[in-house]
Amino acid sequence: MNKDRKKIVLIGAGSAVFTQGLLADFIQAKDFGSWEVGLVDIDKKALDSITLLAKKMVAKMNADIVISSSQDRRELLPGADVVVTTIAVGGRRAWENDVFIPRKYGIFQPVGDTTMPGGISRALRLIPTMIEVAKDVKELCPDAYFFNYSNPMTAIISALRKVVDFPVIGLCHGSIYLEKYLSRFLSVDVDQISSIGVGLNHLTFLYDLRVEGKNAWPLVNKVLSEQKEKVAKAGHEYNFFNPMLEDTEVPQFMDNPFSWAFYEKYGAVPAVLDRHVVEFFPERFPQGNYYNHVLGENAFPFEAVIERGDRVYSNMIDQAAGDLEVDSGLFNRTEGEHEQLVEILRSLYNDERKTFYINCPNNGAVPNLPSNSVLEMPAVATGNGFYQMFIPDFPETLASIIRKRLSVVDLTVEAAISGNRNYVIEAMLLDGAVTSEEVAEKLTDELLEAHKQHLPQFFGEKVIQN
Numbered sequence: 001m002n003k004d005r006k007k008i009v010l011i012g013a014g015s016a017v018f019t020q021g022l023l024a025d026f027i028q029a030k031d032f033g034s035w036e037v038g039l040v041d042i043d044k045k046a047l048d049s050i051t052l053l054a055k056k057m058v059a060k061m062n063a064d065i066v067i068s069s070s071q072d073r074r075e076l077l078p079g080a081d082v083v084v085t086t087i088a089v090g091g092r093r094a095w096e097n098d099v100f101i102p103r104k105y106g107i108f109q110p111v112g113d114t115t116m117p118g119g120i121s122r123a124l125r126l127i128p129t130m131i132e133v134a135k136d137v138k139e140l141c142p143d144a145y146f147f148n149y150s151n152p153m154t155a156i157i158s159a160l161r162k163v164v165d166f167p168v169i170g171l172c173h174g175s176i177y178l179e180k181y182l183s184r185f186l187s188v189d190v191d192q193i194s195s196i197g198v199g200l201n202h203l204t205f206l207y208d209l210r211v212e213g214k215n216a217w218p219l220v221n222k223v224l225s226e227q228k229e230k231v232a233k234a235g236h237e238y239n240f241f242n243p244m245l246e247d248t249e250v251p252q253f254m255d256n257p258f259s260w261a262f263y264e265k266y267g268a269v270p271a272v273l274d275r276h277v278v279e280f281f282p283e284r285f286p287q288g289n290y291y292n293h294v295l296g297e298n299a300f301p302f303e304a305v306i307e308r309g310d311r312v313y314s315n316m317i318d319q320a321a322g323d324l325e326v327d328s329g330l331f332n333r334t335e336g337e338h339e340q341l342v343e344i345l346r347s348l349y350n351d352e353r354k355t356f357y358i359n360c361p362n363n364g365a366v367p368n369l370p371s372n373s374v375l376e377m378p379a380v381a382t383g384n385g386f387y388q389m390f391i392p393d394f395p396e397t398l399a400s401i402i403r404k405r406l407s408v409v410d411l412t413v414e415a416a417i418s419g420n421r422n423y424v425i426e427a428m429l430l431d432g433a434v435t436s437e438e439v440a441e442k443l444t445d446e447l448l449e450a451h452k453q454h455l456p457q458f459f460g461e462k463v464i465q466n
Contacts, residue, residue: 005034005066009080009141011073011133012087013039014046016316018149019086023054025342027063032342038076039069043091045317047071052320073133077140082345085133085148089125090454092309097450098122099302105443107433108288109279110300113151114202115405116279116433120412120424121447123155125454127416130156134164145348147171147341152412153201157359157374159413169386170359172201173339174272175376179206181273185252186211186219196378197268198366198394200405201359202276204376205398207268217267224260227251238291240274240299257291258284266397275300280405282433344381351383358386366391368399373406419457421448 008026013019019039026035039054041047051069058065070076077083088095098118099109112118130150137146146168150156157170175197183190188211197206209216231251238254253260256274258281263269270277278285278295285295293299340356347354358379364371365388378389408431415423421444428440448458 005036006081007036007038007079008082008084009038009040009073009076011040011083011085012150013050013069014041014043014313015086015088016046016050016312019050020053020057020316021339022084022341023057023065025339026065027057027061029342029346032346034064034066036066036068038080039067040071040073040076042071044071046313049317049320053316056320074136074140077136080137080141080144083137083141083144083146084341085130085146085150087126087129087133087150089129090451092306094125094451094454095122096306097447099296101446101450102433102443103296104446105434105439106287107282107443108285108295108297110275110296110302111202111279111305112296112302114154114276114279115152115408116282116431117428117443117447119152119155119279120408120415120427120431121451123152123412124416124424124448124458125451126150126152126156127159127413128457130160131163131417134160134166134168138164138166142166145169145345151201153359154374154376154409155412155416158409159417161361161374162413163417167360167385170201170374170376171341171344172357172359172376174202174276175204175206175357176340178204178269178271178273181252182206182209182216182220182269186216186223196389196391197271197357198369198375198377198391198398199270199402200280200374200409201376202272203280203402203405204271204357205266205268205395205402206271207395207398209269220263224253224264227253238293240290240293266395268395268398280401282431347381348383348385353380353382355380355389360386360388363388365389366394366399368394368396369402370406374409375402416457419455421445421458424448 010019039047039051047069051067054067058067068076098121099112102117107117109116109118113122137144148156148168148170153170153172157168160168179193179195180190183193192212194210195206196208197204199205231254258278259270259273288295290299296302344356355378357376359374359376362369362371362373362375365377366375379386408427411423411427411430415427424444425440428434428444434440434443448455452459
C-alpha cells in the first residue's frame with residue numbers, strides 16, 4: 001500500500017449523482033496525489049452497484065485511486081483523512097411522505113428537506129443517525145476533516161456540534177449556484193464574480209456582489225430593468241421550471257419572482273432562489289398559492305425531482321451491471337453538491353487560503369447573530385483549518401429574518417434529540433406553515449407514525465446522551 005495515499009470515506013455512497021461526480025473530480029485532479037476512496041452504504045444493492053461503477057471509472061482513466069467498500073462504516077473509518085456524509089434516512093420514499101402528508105393539510109412544499117413540516121420531519125430521522133456517525137468519526141479517525149452534505153444542513157450541524165462536539169463542516173453548492181446564476185444574469189464570466197453572504201443553508205443572503213472587484217448592484221439593477229421591459233412588451237408568463245432540468249429562454253427574474261422582489265426591497269439576493277427560499281416564508285404562500293401556481297405541483301414540481309432521482313439510481317444499477325461500457329459523460333465536469341470538495345481539500349492541504357461558503361458555528365464572526373448559531377458564511381481554507389470571515393456589516397433587517405428561523409432550528413434539534421412529541425408540535429407552529437394547534441398535532445402524529453421505523457427516540461428508546 002502506498003504510504004502517502006490519503007483516504008476519503010463516503011457514507012451514503014449510494015447517492016449516485018454525488019458519488020459519481022466526486023469520483024470524476026478525483027480522477028481528473030491529476031495533481032492531487034494517491035487516494036483510497038471508501039464507499040459506505042447500508043443498501044447492499046446500491047453499494048455493490050456504485051462500487052462496480054467506481055472501479056470501472058478508475059480503470060477506464062487509469063487513475064491512481066483504490067476503491068474499497070463496506071456496509072459497515074466502522075470497517076472503513078480507521079485511518080480516514082476525510083469523511084463525507086450524504087445520507088438520507090428512509091431514502092426517497094420517506095422524502096415523499098415528508099411532502100405528500102403535509103399536502104393533505106393544505107401545506108405545499110417544493111422541496112421539503114430543510115424547513116416547513118417536511119424539513120422538520122426529515123430532521124427527526126437524520127439527526128439521531130448523524131450523531132452516531134459523528135461519534136464513530138470522533139472515535140476512529142479524530143484527525144479527519146468531516147464534511148456533511150445531508151439535509152436539513154443547519155439542524156444537523158447544530159445537533160452534531162451540540163452533542164458530539166466535533167468540528168463537522170456543512171457544505172452545499174447553493175451559494176455557488178447563485179453566483180453562477182448571477183453571472184449568467186449579468187452576462188459575465190463566473191470567475192469575475194465575488195460575493196459576501198450570510199444566512200442559513202438554503203437561505204443565505206448575498207448582500208455584497210462584485211464583478212472584477214467593483215460593486216455589481218448598479219449593473220444588476222440595469223439588467224433587471226431591461227428584463228422587465230422585455231417581459232412587458234412580450235407578455236411572458238411565469239415559468240417555474242425544475243432547476244434540475246433544462247432552463248428556458250424566459251427572462252431569469254420571471255423564474256424567481258419572489259427572490260427578485262426580495263432583492264428590490266432589501267438589497268440582497270437569497271440563495272438558493274425561489275425553489276428553496278419560499279419555504280422559509282410559508283405565511284406568504286397559503287395553500288401553496290404562488291403567482292397563480294401551486295408550489296411543488298406546477299411550480300417547481302416535486303414529483304419530477306423524485307422521478308429524476310429514481311431514474312439516476314436505475315441508470316447507476318444498469319451501468320454497473322455486466323460488461324456495459326462506462327459512459328464517457330460521467331467524466332464531464334458537472335455542477336452539483338460535490339463540485340468544490342477537491343478544490344477545498346487542495347486549499348486545506350496546500351494552505352492556499354481560498355475562500356468558500358461553509359456551514360459552521362458563528363463564534364462571533366457575524367456580531368448581530370447568536371454566537372452559538374450555525375450559519376452559512378464565507379471562510380478561508382488554510383493549512384490550519386477554516387477561518388470564518390469577520391462580517392461586521394450584515395444588514396439588521398436580514399439578521400432579524402435569520403434570528404426568527406434559527407428559533408425553529410433550535411426547537412427542531414431539541415425535538416430530534418429528546419424524542420419529545422410536544423417539541424415537534426411547537427416547532428411546526430413556530431415554523432409558520434401550520435397556524436392551528438389541532439392541525440399541528442394531527443400532522444405531527446401522522447408524520448411520526450409514517451416514519452416510525454426510523455424514529456426510535458419517539459417510540460420507547462432512551463433519549464440521546466452526550
